[in-house]
Amino acid sequence: xxxxxxxxxxxxxxxxxxxxxxxxxxxxxxxxxxxxxxxxxxxxxxxxxxxxxxxxxxxxxxxxxxxxxxxxxxxxxxxxxxxxxxxxxxxxxxxxxxxx
Amino acid sequence: xxxxxxxxxxxxxxxxxxxxxxxxxxxxxxxxxxxxxxxxxxxxxxxxxxxxxxxxxxxxxxxxxxxxxxxxxxxxxxxxxxxxxxxxxxxxxxxxxxxxxxxxxxxxxxxxxxxxxxxxxxxxxxxxxxxxxxxxxxxxxxxxxxxxxxxxxxxxxxxxxxxxxxxxxxxxxxxxxxxxxxxxxxxxxxxxxxxxxxxxxxxxxxxxxxxxxxxxxxxxxxxxxxxxxxxxxxxxxxxxxxxxxxxxxxxxxxxxxxxxxxxxxxxxxxxxxxxxxxxxxxxxxxxxxxxxxxxxxxxxxxxxxxxxxxxxxxxxxxxxxxxxxxxxxxxxxxxxxxxxxxxxxxxxxxxxxxxxxxxxxxxxxxxxxxx
Numbered sequence: 187x188x189x190x191x192x193x194x195x196x197x198x199x200x201x202x203x204x205x206x207x208x209x210x211x212x213x214x215x216x217x218x219x220x221x222x223x224x225x226x227x228x229x230x231x232x233x234x235x236x237x238x239x240x241x242x243x244x245x246x247x248x249x250x251x252x253x254x255x256x257x258x259x260x261x262x263x264x265x266x267x268x269x270x271x272x273x274x275x276x277x278x279x280x281x282x283x284x285x286x
Numbered sequence: 287x288x289x290x291x292x293x294x295x296x297x298x299x300x301x302x303x304x305x306x307x308x309x310x311x312x313x314x315x316x317x318x319x320x321x322x323x324x325x326x327x328x329x330x331x332x333x334x335x336x337x338x339x340x341x342x343x344x345x346x347x348x349x350x351x352x353x354x355x356x357x358x359x360x361x362x363x364x365x366x367x368x369x370x371x372x373x374x375x376x377x378x379x380x381x382x383x384x385x386x387x388x389x390x391x392x393x394x395x396x397x398x399x400x401x402x403x404x405x406x407x408x409x410x411x412x413x414x415x416x417x418x419x420x421x422x423x424x425x426x427x428x429x430x431x432x433x434x435x436x437x438x439x440x441x442x443x444x445x446x447x448x449x450x451x452x453x454x455x456x457x458x459x460x461x462x463x464x465x466x467x468x469x470x471x472x473x474x475x476x477x478x479x480x481x482x483x484x485x486x487x488x489x490x491x492x493x494x495x496x497x498x499x500x501x502x503x504x505x506x507x508x509x510x511x512x513x514x515x516x517x518x519x520x521x522x523x524x525x526x527x528x529x530x531x532x533x534x535x536x537x538x539x540x541x542x543x544x545x546x547x548x549x550x551x552x553x554x555x556x557x558x559x560x561x562x563x564x565x566x567x568x569x570x571x572x573x574x575x576x577x578x579x580x581x582x583x584x585x586x587x588x589x590x591x592x593x594x595x596x597x598x599x600x601x602x603x604x605x606x607x608x609x610x611x612x613x614x615x616x617x618x619x620x621x622x623x624x625x626x627x628x629x630x631x632x633x634x635x636x637x638x639x640x641x642x643x644x645x646x647x648x649x650x651x652x653x654x655x656x657x
Contacts, residue, residue, distance in 0.1 A: 231362035235346035247345040
């Protein structure tokens with residue numbers, strides 16, 4: 187079991203009734219896919235708002251970041267950076283067009 | 287004591303406006319779902335405290351909430367709208383084939399009898415139903431796979447199913463409207479669909495009297511006369527007295543017959559309301575004067591209602607789902623604008639006052655009359 191810190195964009199915080207950061211226990215290897223599955227299990231209201239419910243494909247305007255790296259195009263079954271797995275760094279789910 | 291509850295969807299959240307039967311003083315509650323584009327909020331005729339709300343953003347897609355207490359509390363329900371089987375293609379704006387792709391829910395129409403049963407009209411055009419209060423959605427695929435489906439094209443707002451009318455005498459009979467395809471009727475609860483576009487004419491089509499391709503903006507029906515339908519089309523206001531088999535243009539004396547919503551008076555089946563808009567490229571009222579047009583003769587003859595509405599420098603629009611009526615003895619008419627105003631007329635349109643004036647752009651207005 188690994189505890190992952192996840193930062194959510196504003197729309198999803200209000201939807202999940204959560205703060206800017208949530209901590210999620212990921213029972214399997216903390217890949218992007220497993221982490222999102224654990225997030226959706228903890229907050230069912232988020233299903234379909236980050237990735238497609240059937241295919242798991244990231245929504246077009248969503249990006250994933252951690253440790254200063256863009257993970258949006260990394261394989262979904264790639265483990266998250268070790269600093270994220272150790273709880274030092276945060277896994278960011280971000281709306282790709284943030285303003286203006 | 288009678289209460290009126292106005293359910294307002296806007297580009298940045300939902301608002302609930304409440305008043306007593308006098309409709310002079312109002313309480314404004316909201317925003318609910320702040321930041322989300324709320325396409326529609328609608329209440330169950332069978333249980334007015336059961337509400338359904340459609341929220342959407344480009345970032346996060348579709349979300350659905352329901353309320354069991356008239357909008358004081360909300361819970362998320364199902365947002366999985368999967369088309370049944372092979373999706374096939376419709377036409378894109380340039381005429382090329384494009385696969386059906388779910389985008390958002392434009393309209394919820396709760397069942398007349400069961401609060402847990404609700405219909406959803408979606409983009410890309412399809413009709414879904416939930417029978418468990420919004421948890422699971424199933425498509426009526428026979429509509430999307432209608433023999434004309436591959437020739438449907440989106441209107442400017444997308445290929446959307448935006449209007450659902452349930453016949454109160456025979457709830458197996460429904461009419462739906464799709465932009466830009468036309469009107470379709472089912473008489474077996476959605477298992478099969480027939481075109482209901484006879485007599486429609488749209489000059490922008492290569493074949494103006496084609497049976498599909500008409501950009502229907504909205505339909506209205508009085509529950510005492512389910513065979514009679516009124517239509518605001520891209521251009522033209524029309525009526526049919528045979529459930530859409532034959533339509534007649536009744537634009538008559540309107541200053542412009544372009545517009546989006548259409549509504550029928552709660553107690554006068556031949557009294558109809560539209561909001562004239564200048565043109566399909568100039569989405570604001572003629573002469574900068576916001577006026578509602580009322581016909582007491584089922585069309586043809588129209589009077590312009592302006593008392594209390596802005597009569598200079600007004601360049602707002604009124605969208606297709608943003609007009610509704612209450613069922614009080616003195617019928618109230620309501621509409622919302624893209625400028626964020628929601629107006630009420632407690633006397634069938636003779637006089638108007640704003641309930642609120644500075645909301646985000648209003649996408650939809652529904653009214654509940656609660657005894």
